[in-house]
Amino acid sequence: MIPATHSEIEQIYLAAEMSQSRALCITACQSGDGVTSVTTALAERYLLAGLKTLIVDLNTFHPAFESAGLNLGASLSKEETECGILLEHKESHQLFTGLVVPREQSELLSFRDPTQLSMNVTSWLEHFDRIIxxxxxxxxxNRSNIPAQVVASACDHTILVVMGGKTTSGQLAKATEMLTNSSIQLLGSVLNLKQQATLGQExxxxxxxFTFLPKRWRERLTQKILRNELLAHSA
Structure with a gap:
């Protein structure tokens, strides 16, 4: 998990606040690129600033949250739909106010409609200061997904998370093209270097x-390289 006080999260927070963004869409090219980590860290940062924050988990491909104390299959009341319920992050067990992924096909269809989703966001903003x-x-x-570009069009701004060392230039170009729309405002991109080796490691x-070098020589060189601060940056 990313700490809410991380300098990069602070930069995202400031960029969003300076852009007067109340509803943010966090997306990525592939699953596992770090969208949920950015979402939870930014939500924490908003809460630290005293802002009432709602997390809306619209990731039907790989939901990261589950309802705490409420069956996911149960239908929500009108008040719960508007004001959110208690969500638990499956891995870290952190609790947030939010809404879970819809399971009923009829609800999914309404969330896929840009106009209806925009109306939902407007309704949520009556109860919350910020929405992620x-x-x-x-x-x-796939057929059960809520397209990320539809969610992006309903939000004020969008942040694209890119996994360093994994996402290809072709994937990034295609994702950027999908976000190229007059109704989508791209706030910026986040480069996730978690899986990218440092220059020293490379x-x-x-x-x-170089197996022709004695093992002892290689070990000495390895120790010197890994201790070098200049080589501790990502390749």
Whole structure:
């Protein structure tokens, strides 16, 4: 999980506030790129600022939240739909006020409609200061997904999370093209370097390929490289 006080989260928070964004859509090219981590960290940052925040989990591909103390299959009352319920992040067990992914096909259809979803966001903003929507991946589409671009069009701004060392330039170009619409405002992109090796690690990997060098020499070089602060940055 990303700490809410992380400097990069602070930059996202400031960018959103300076853009007067009340409803944010967080999306990515593929599943596992870090959308939920950014969502929870930013939600925490909003809460630390004293802003009443609602997380809307619209990721039908791989939902990261579940209702705390309420059956996911149960239908919500009108008040719960408007004001949210208590959500629990499945991995960290953090609790947030939010809405779970709809399970009924009729509800999914309404969420896929840009006009209806925009009306829902407007209704939620009557009860909350900030809204963050966690979406399905842009490039992983199936019949049960709520398209990320539809969610993006209903929000004030969109943030695209990119996984360093995993997302290809072709995938990024396609995702950016899908977000190219007059109704979608891209606030910026977040480069997730969690899985990307540092320059020092890349050098060590290459050194270990030189099997003609004595193992003791390679180990000494490896230790010096990994201790070098200049080589601790991502390649």
């Amino acid at each position: 929507c966690d979406t399905s991946p842009l490039l992983q589409v 050098m060590v990997r290459e050194i270990n390929r």
